[in-house]
Amino acid sequence: MTAAQVVGTDPDAERIRFLQRRAKRINRREAVAGYLFISPWIVGFLVFTLGAMLYSLVISFTHYNLATGLARPAGMENYADLLNDPNVALSLGNTLFYAVLAVPLEIVFALMLAMLLNRVGRGSGFFRTIFYLPKMTPAVATASVFLLLLNGNSGAINDALGFFGIQGPQWLIDPAWVKPSIVLMTLWGVSGTMVIFLAALKNVPRDLYEVAELDGAGPIRRFFSITVPMISPTILFNVIVLTIAALQVFDQAYLLFWRDQGSSAPEASLFYGVYLFQEAFRTFNFGFAAAMAWLLFLIILLITLIQTRVSKRFVYYEAENS
Amino acid sequence: MALTDSSTGQPSLAAQATGVEIAGTTPLRRRSVRPLPLIGRIVLWLVLIGFALLFLYPFAWLLAASLKPRGDVFDNSLLPHTILLSNYAEVWKQLPLVSWLLNSVAIAVIAAGLVTISSSLVAFGFAYFRFPGRKVLFGVVLATMMLPGAVTLVPQYLIWKDLGLVGTWVPLFGMNLFGSAFYIFLQRQFLLGLPRELFEAARIDGASYLGLFRRIVVPLSLPSFIIIFLFEFQASWNNLQGALIYLNGGGPSGFTVPLGISYAMTTFSPTNGGHGDYQYVMVAALLVTLPMLILFAFAQRYFIEGIATQGRKG
Numbered sequence: 001m002t003a004a005q006v007v008g009t010d011p012d013a014e015r016i017r018f019l020q021r022r023a024k025r026i027n028r029r030e031a032v033a034g035y036l037f038i039s040p041w042i043v044g045f046l047v048f049t050l051g052a053m054l055y056s057l058v059i060s061f062t063h064y065n066l067a068t069g070l071a072r073p074a075g076m077e078n079y080a081d082l083l084n085d086p087n088v089a090l091s092l093g094n095t096l097f098y099a100v101l102a103v104p105l106e107i108v109f110a111l112m113l114a115m116l117l118n119r120v121g122r123g124s125g126f127f128r129t130i131f132y133l134p135k136m137t138p139a140v141a142t143a144s145v146f147l148l149l150l151n152g153n154s155g156a157i158n159d160a161l162g163f164f165g166i167q168g169p170q171w172l173i174d175p176a177w178v179k180p181s182i183v184l185m186t187l188w189g190v191s192g193t194m195v196i197f198l199a200a201l202k203n204v205p206r207d208l209y210e211v212a213e214l215d216g217a218g219p220i221r222r223f224f225s226i227t228v229p230m231i232s233p234t235i236l237f238n239v240i241v242l243t244i245a246a247l248q249v250f251d252q253a254y255l256l257f258w259r260d261q262g263s264s265a266p267e268a269s270l271f272y273g274v275y276l277f278q279e280a281f282r283t284f285n286f287g288f289a290a291a292m293a294w295l296l297f298l299i300i301l302l303i304t305l306i307q308t309r310v311s312k313r314f315v316y317y318e319a320e321n322s
Numbered sequence: 323m324a325l326t327d328s329s330t331g332q333p334s335l336a337a338q339a340t341g342v343e344i345a346g347t348t349p350l351r352r353r354s355v356r357p358l359p360l361i362g363r364i365v366l367w368l369v370l371i372g373f374a375l376l377f378l379y380p381f382a383w384l385l386a387a388s389l390k391p392r393g394d395v396f397d398n399s400l401l402p403h404t405i406l407l408s409n410y411a412e413v414w415k416q417l418p419l420v421s422w423l424l425n426s427v428a429i430a431v432i433a434a435g436l437v438t439i440s441s442s443l444v445a446f447g448f449a450y451f452r453f454p455g456r457k458v459l460f461g462v463v464l465a466t467m468m469l470p471g472a473v474t475l476v477p478q479y480l481i482w483k484d485l486g487l488v489g490t491w492v493p494l495f496g497m498n499l500f501g502s503a504f505y506i507f508l509q510r511q512f513l514l515g516l517p518r519e520l521f522e523a524a525r526i527d528g529a530s531y532l533g534l535f536r537r538i539v540v541p542l543s544l545p546s547f548i549i550i551f552l553f554e555f556q557a558s559w560n561n562l563q564g565a566l567i568y569l570n571g572g573g574p575s576g577f578t579v580p581l582g583i584s585y586a587m588t589t590f591s592p593t594n595g596g597h598g599d600y601q602y603v604m605v606a607a608l609l610v611t612l613p614m615l616i617l618f619a620f621a622q623r624y625f626i627e628g629i630a631t632q633g634r635k636g
Contacts, residue, residue: 131374
């Protein structure tokens with residue numbers, strides 16, 4: 001006699017089996033309902049993310065004609081053009097240079113502001129509000145104001161520098177100062193990063209500082225031995241997010257330099273995002289633009305992976321508590 | 323993954339929604355370090371005031387310049403020698419600013435409304451239900467947050483073009499029907515902060531799954547709905563690239579705010595054979611910034627809370 005038959009004859013076991021079957025049915029119902037609730041995201045992901053990426057991969061191997069909607073096979077031509085077109089290397093170089101300049105400055109400046117706010121106690125809300133206002137300002141407004149503030153001859157920034165006896169540069173014309181100009185605008189709006197740092201700083205247990213102080217650690221030592229390790233996951237997060245943003249810089253560069261197709265812009269302001277946009281939507285070179293997009297994707301993926309890998313040695317994670 | 327809000331020192335929005343803590347109060351927080359001596363506090367305040375002035379300066383300059391006659395814009399004085407309120411009337415006449423503002427408000431409200439609803443439906447699916455593949459799929463949600471938008475720019479345009487929707491508003495909010503990764507994450511965190519018994523009790527009372535959403539999730543999620551709505555409203559308000567791609571073909575009256583200001587920058591710039599009437603650009607820039615500043619005045623804590631949540635994605 002098998003076990004099932006034994007169970008089958010026992011009324012209690014019968015009940016248990018019935019409940020189990022019902023639980024299973026409910027579980028299946030719950031699972032189906034779960035899938036239904038997340039189905040909008042699944043559809044969006046399949047069409048507009050995964051589908052779009054595959055679509056772009058296909059297009060990158062064609063010469064796409066916008067008027068006819070026909071795609072002529074191009075083999076590797078678009079990818080060969082990535083190497084042949086000097087503007088690709090130029091814009092990539094500009095973009096990487098900008099990222100290397102902007103990201104560390106943003107991190108340091110945002111962390112500094114956050115630490116000041118964290119120390120000030122009463123009043124921190126007031127200053128936080130003021131620091132946050134630029135973040136609320138639309139990029140177009142920021143760009144139009146900084147276009148004038150950064151004017152090399154009579155802009156307010158060079159006026160201020162002149163007050164200290166410094167001859168300010170031609171910010172928006174001199175190729176060497178194009179990227180610092182954009183960095184300056186970005187730093188003005190750094191408060192998002194600052195708020196994230198502030199939240200992390202508030203989470204550092206005070207006892208650590210007290211113990212360190214008893215051990216005679218000065219403020220600099222405390223910063224590098226306690227603050228930095230304790231907020232290192234947040235630093236990594238901000239570095240990754242800001243790097244991805246910097247590699248896609250578009251709005252400011254477009255508004256300051258490439259908005260007006262009639263005028264010439266300094267080569268130093270041709271960023272990858274701008275060139276990709278122009279190739280796609282000014283010259284309608286979709287195949288090439290798609291290849292550029294894939295190159296950018298791989299570069300960003302690579303950089304993010306390197307950042308994550310390298311950071312393993314420096315980032316300190318507390319034991320997860322849930 | 324940590325629950326909503328142990329780390330800002332503020333009461334979590336979920337806690338507020340369930341009435342565990344009273345909205346707007348911050349629990350007594352232990353200062354992270356021993357208070358500074360007086361001299362240190364003075365220096366700290368001076369440094370902060372200095373930075374505050376630097377941050378505010380562009381706003382003051384913008385306001386002043388918007389009131390100046392053309393020749394005075396670059397005198398960089400924060401107090402205009404001659405105040406020309408007529409600049410505002412002139413801009414009103416020369417630019418379809420009202421259309422831009424109305425277009426932007428309409429698109430932003432639709433975009434924000436759609437993404438709030440869709441993201442919270444999806445988030446509820448991830449937060450409450452148990453189904454195979456849930457962890458993996460949510461991992462994919464998180465991964466798409468890191469996906470650079472430039473990568474899908476071209477194919478998305480082609481999809482909208484194949485649907486015959488280029489030139490309409492639809493591409494500017496159509497994707498919001500499908501939820502957005504960061505908002506799904508945010509709303510899921512919020513829902514995980516609600517006690518599960520709440521849902522179980524309603525189930526026992528015979529509520530359907532959709533009923534749970536309508537009767538529990540929606541009323542309790544007001545704080546996170548506001549965050550999502552505000553963030554998407556702002557993102558839509560700032561969306562220059564989308565407008566350049568999908569609306570640039572039409573006339574200026576169909577523009578949104580970012581496209582309009584970009585157009586004004588070109589129209590009034592001296593390099594384009596215009597007159598270099600920057601005071602008009604400043605008026606327009608000021609008028610499109612103002613709604614966002616007003617929004618911030620009323621909803622500051624939601625913006626701050628939303629941003630702080632971004633740092634907690636780990």
